[in-house]
Amino acid sequence: xLRIKGLTKRYRTGDLALKGIDIEVPDGQIxxxxxxxxxxxxxxxxxxxxxxxxxxxxxxxxxxxxxxLGNAELRRARRRMGMIFQEYALVERLSxxxxxxxxxxxxVGFWQSxxxxxxxxxxxxxxxxxxxxxxxxxADKRADELxxxxxxxxxxxxxxxxxxxxxxxxxxxxxxxxxxxxxxxRLIKELCxxxxxxxxxxxxxxxxxxxxxxxxxxxxxxEIVYDGPPDKLTPAVLTSIYGEEDWSxxxxxxxxxxxxxxxxxxVLFEVPRPDRDRMAGLT
Amino acid sequence: xSMNVGALPRTWRKPPLIxxxxxxxxxxxxxxxxxxxxxxxxxxxxxxxxxxxxRGAAFLAAFFPPDFVSRWQEIVEGxxxxxxxxxxxxxxxxxxxxxxxxxxxxxxxxxPVYYFCRAVLAVSRSFQEIILAIFFxxxxxxxxxxxFVTLSFATIGFYGKLLAEDIEDTDPAQAEAVRSSGASxxxxxxYGVQPQVMPRMIGxxxxxxxxxxxxxxxxxxxxxxxxxxxxxxxxxxxxxSSAAAIIIVIIGxxxxxxxxxGYLRRWVQ
Numbered sequence: 064x065l066r067i068k069g070l071t072k073r074y075r076t077g078d079l080a081l082k083g084i085d086i087e088v089p090d091g092q093i094x095x096x097x098x099x100x101x102x103x104x105x106x107x108x109x110x111x112x113x114x115x116x117x118x119x120x121x122x123x124x125x126x127x128x129x130x131x132l133g134n135a136e137l138r139r140a141r142r143r144m145g146m147i148f149q150e151y152a153l154v155e156r157l158s159x160x161x162x163x164x165x166x167x168x169x170x171v172g173f174w175q176s177x178x179x180x181x182x183x184x185x186x187x188x189x190x191x192x193x194x195x196x197x198x199x200x201x202a203d204k205r206a207d208e209l210x211x212x213x214x215x216x217x218x219x220x221x222x223x224x225x226x227x228x229x230x231x232x233x234x235x236x237x238x239x240x241x242x243x244x245x246x247x248x249r250l251i252k253e254l255c256x257x258x259x260x261x262x263x264x265x266x267x268x269x270x271x272x273x274x275x276x277x278x279x280x281x282x283x284x285x286e287i288v289y290d291g292p293p294d295k296l297t298p299a300v301l302t303s304i305y306g307e308e309d310w311s312x313x314x315x316x317x318x319x320x321x322x323x324x325x326x327x328x329x330v331l332f333e334v335p336r337p338d339r340d341r342m343a344g345l346t
Numbered sequence: 347x348s349m350n351v352g353a354l355p356r357t358w359r360k361p362p363l364i365x366x367x368x369x370x371x372x373x374x375x376x377x378x379x380x381x382x383x384x385x386x387x388x389x390x391x392x393x394x395x396x397x398x399x400x401r402g403a404a405f406l407a408a409f410f411p412p413d414f415v416s417r418w419q420e421i422v423e424g425x426x427x428x429x430x431x432x433x434x435x436x437x438x439x440x441x442x443x444x445x446x447x448x449x450x451x452x453x454x455x456x457x458p459v460y461y462f463c464r465a466v467l468a469v470s471r472s473f474q475e476i477i478l479a480i481f482f483x484x485x486x487x488x489x490x491x492x493x494f495v496t497l498s499f500a501t502i503g504f505y506g507k508l509l510a511e512d513i514e515d516t517d518p519a520q521a522e523a524v525r526s527s528g529a530s531x532x533x534x535x536x537y538g539v540q541p542q543v544m545p546r547m548i549g550x551x552x553x554x555x556x557x558x559x560x561x562x563x564x565x566x567x568x569x570x571x572x573x574x575x576x577x578x579x580x581x582x583x584x585x586x587s588s589a590a591a592i593i594i595v596i597i598g599x600x601x602x603x604x605x606x607x608g609y610l611r612r613w614v615q
Binding site: 157166177 | 517519520522523524525526527528529530532533534536537538541542544545
């Protein structure tokens with residue numbers, strides 16, 4: 064359970080990015096955070112794992128107030144929060160495997176990580192995750208050799224190998240094509256359900272948010288202007304979040320998408336391995 | 347286009363680098379005047395130049411044929427001393443410049459550390475190798491040790507500054523991602539920063555090896571040991587053909603280092 068109370072952030076430039084935000088995310092809930100650029104979505108997520116220091120307010124993960132932790136305790140708290148980034152943020156010159164194992168750095172000692180001598184259980188888990196997203200044959204490829212969708216899947220593995228209770232997801236689909244975007248969002252949702260994770264997903268694409276989130280929070284100028292289920296997002300609500308615009312094409316048509324979802328599910332990932340393709344009935 | 351009847355054709359020119367026409371012309375004219383004055387006042391005695399030509403030719407002729415044999419022992423000793431200086435000073439210099447360079451990167455180091463390390467780099471960079479060599483020869487006496495200290499010191503300034511700048515240019519998103527996993531500071535450096543700067547730093551290390559060998563030949567002349575000292579002795583004894591041999595050996599080794607390091611750098615990228 065994540066409890067955010069009165070979260071305020073004022074940047075050194077004087078900009079008030081967040082004006083006292085209150086959010087509670089129960090275990091296992093997938094919450095989408097929508098809002099225009101500059102509304103403070105990224106700031107909310109980064110305050111939770113303190114990549115950005117909050118100015119005031121409290122953030123409690125399982126009743127531990129993260130805003131009061133010292134350095135060592137903060138590191139321990141960060142281990143339980145996996146983060147998935149916009150533009151993937153993989154270390155490009157490290158291999159896929161090294162990038163995934165980066166998620167274990169909080170659990171191993173310095174020399175262990177320096178010599179890349181991770182415990183066998185970590186290696187097993189890394190391969191299991193890579194296999195789950197269809198990239199285990201790429202383990203020794205350098206991250207910059209991968210396509211956008213593949214990179215984001217590696218990013219997801221890196222977050223999950225931390226064994227997190229909470230996923231912080233920052234614009235996961237910002238530089239992906241529409242099809243890959245859906246696959247990535249579906250993967251995140253499936254993995255959250257499998258592992259009973261809660262997730263906060265910052266996302267620009269309102270339709271994707273409606274398709275994959277159970278709850279939507281709309282942010283505007285650092286304030287919450289909507290908090291409710293996806294199907295209550297009316298043109299009036301969207302106008303209150305983003306401003307005046309013709310929203311008729313954005314609102315999800317529930318039945319159409321549902322049938323399309325099933326069709327998409329058959330070809331979840333294009334895995335370039337013949338035995339897998341055969342299993343999926345593709346060859 | 348018929349739509350634009352009546353509208354004047356709009357002209358466009360690239361805006362000048364210096365906006366104010368007055369300043370632009372003043373700068374241009376004063377540059378020309380200054381160059382004219384410089385040429386006017388450079389004292390060249392053409393008669394003496396003419397007289398000196400045959401003497402210069404005789405001097406150059408004395409280099410031929412290069413004599414590798416009579417001073418071969420000294421040449422080998424000088425070269426091996428220079429190579430020793432180069433290798434050791436490059437390794438020691440880089441080893442010291444890594445912590446200094448990390449401390450001098452603004453996006454990593456806290457302000458006091460940053461200013462201290464920047465000061466170290468500034469001091470190291472403000473003296474040319476020859477000046478340092480003269481100073482260290484006075485401090486430690488003639489010989490390769492003074493040369494080694496000189497080159498190590500100069501390497502710190504060079505390598506530390508470029509390392510600091512390269513760290514400042516790294517992609518913060520990649521480093522942030524490593525930090526968000528709960529990595530310690532050293533793990534964060536090792537996983538988030540080092541991979542981003544490594545290829546360039548290997549290349550620069552090889553480049554510095556090059557420079558250090560060339561400098562080792564120069565600082566020998568002021569007493570820093572190595573092949574430079576051998577060369578200086580040959581000139582002092584008017585053994586120009588031996589000097590020619592030494593110069594050819596230096597050129598050969600420098601070219602070898604340069605091609606070698608160039609090849610390795612391409613391979614690292």
